[in-house]
Amino acid sequence: MEKETSLYALVTEALCQEQLDEAVNLIFQIAICDEKELLTPKVKSLKKECLEQLYILAEAYLDSNEVQEAEKLITAYLYLQEDERINTLKNIYLQKKKQIDTVCIEQAEKTVQKCSSLKEEENKCHQINIVKYILLLLAVALILGGIIGSFNSPTQRRQQDVVSIEKEAKDIKTDEGEIKKILSSLIVQWNNAHTQCDLSTLRSLYDYSDKIKFYGQYLTKEQCVQKYLTIYKKLDGDFNQDIVSAITYSRTKDGEYRCSFVKSVTTKGKTQNYPSYLVFRTKNPGWYIVEESDEVTDRNLQKKSGNSMTNMNFVGKIDGKYKVTLNLVNDKGDVYGSYYYNKYDKNHTLKLHGTISGKQLQLNEYNEKGENTGFFDGKLDASRFYGIYTNYKGLKMDFDLSLI
Secondary structure (H helix, E strand, O other): OHHHHHHHHHHHHHHHOOOHHHHHHHHHHHHHHOOHHHOOHHHHHHHHHHHHHHHHHHHHHHHOOOHHHHHHHHHHHHHHOOOHHHHHHHHHHHHHHHHHHHHHHHHHHHHHHHHHHHHOOOHHHHHHHHHHHHHHHHHHHHHHHHHHHHHHOHHHHOOOOOHHHHHHHHHHOOOHHHHHHHHHHHHHHHHHHHHHOOHHHHHHHEOOOOOEEEOOEEEOHHHHHHHHHHHHHHOOOOOEEEEOOOOEEEEOOOOOEEEEEEEEEEEOOEEEEEEEEEEEEEEOOEEEEEEEEEHHHHHHHHHOOOOOOEEEEEEEEEOOOEEEEEEEEEEOOEEEEEEEEOOOOOOOOEEEEEEEEOOEEEEEEEOOOOOEEEEEEEEEOOOEEEEEEEEOOOOEEEEEEEEO
C-alpha cells in the first residue's frame, strides 16, 4: 500500500489547491494500481466524493438532453466503479441515445426515398443517390459504434472528466504563482529605487491610504520617503543596495504577503548583509508595501522592550511525520536558535531567528549560506509551540512541538 499512501498525499495536496482535475486523475491511478478491497478508508472517502460529483453532473446533462457530455461522465464513473444507480443512469442515457439515432435513421430513410424518386428522372441523379445512401448508412453505423466504443474504452476517456467544474474554480481562484511574480517585480523596483534615489517610484510602492510600519514606526508614505532621503543625503549618495538571496513568500491570515530576503548594503566601501522583509497588501489597483524592516532593527527594538532571557527546547513533528528538535533563546523578545531533523545528526542544523509578541512567535529559517529557507508562524503557550510552517517552495504544513 506504499504507492496508495503516496498517491493519497498527492490527492490531498491537489484538493487543497482546488485542482479538481488533477485530484480525479490521481484517484484513477489509485483505482488502477490497487484492488478495491485494499483501499484505505481515506482513499475510499475521496473516491466516494469524486463519484458523487460525476453522478450529479451526468444526471444534470441528461436532464438537459446533452447526451454527449453525459456520456463522458458516465464513462468516468464506470471506470472507477459499477453500481446500481450508475447502471440505471446508463440505461436512461442509452434510451435517449436510441431515440436520437432513430430520428437520424428516419431522416436517412426519407432522404433515400427522395433519391429513389429522382432516380427515375435522371440516371446521373441515380448514381449520386446511391453514394448518398452509402454515406448515410456509414454515418448511422459510426453513431451506433460510438455508443459501444465509449463503454468499451474507459482508459481512452478517463482524462475527459469534470473539466467545466475545474475551469470555474480556476476562474474564481487567483493564481498564487502570478501574485508572486507581481511581488517579485515590485521588490526589484523597490531595491533599484533605493540605489538610484528614485523617490517617485518609492512613493508609488508604499500604501497610499494607511500608515506604513516603517522599521518599528508608523509613518505616512511621504514620511517614509523623507526618512530614506535624509539617510541618502547623509551618505552623500554613497549608497548601494542589492538583494543577495532568494525571496521567501508567506501569506498571512488576512491575505497579506510577507516577503523575506537578504539585502546587501554598501556604504563608504563597507558591505553588510541584513535579513530583511517587506509586507504587501492588495488594494485597487495593485499591491502596496504596508510594512518594511530588517531583523537587526527588530532585534534592537525588542531589546528595548525589557523582556527577560529564557531558554526553550522543543521536540515534535512538522506535517505530522517529520520529527524535529528546536533549541531557542528568548532574549528580551529577540528569539534565536536552531533546529534539526531527528533523522539527521545535530551537525545538520538550520538557524532560526525571529520575534515574540504576546503568545505569537514568528521565526525565520536560514541555511548555512544565510539564505532564508523557511518560516514558522505559531503560538507559544506554557507547554507547546504550534502553528504553520512554510518551506522554501511556499508549501504550508502544520507543526506541533512540545516544550521539554
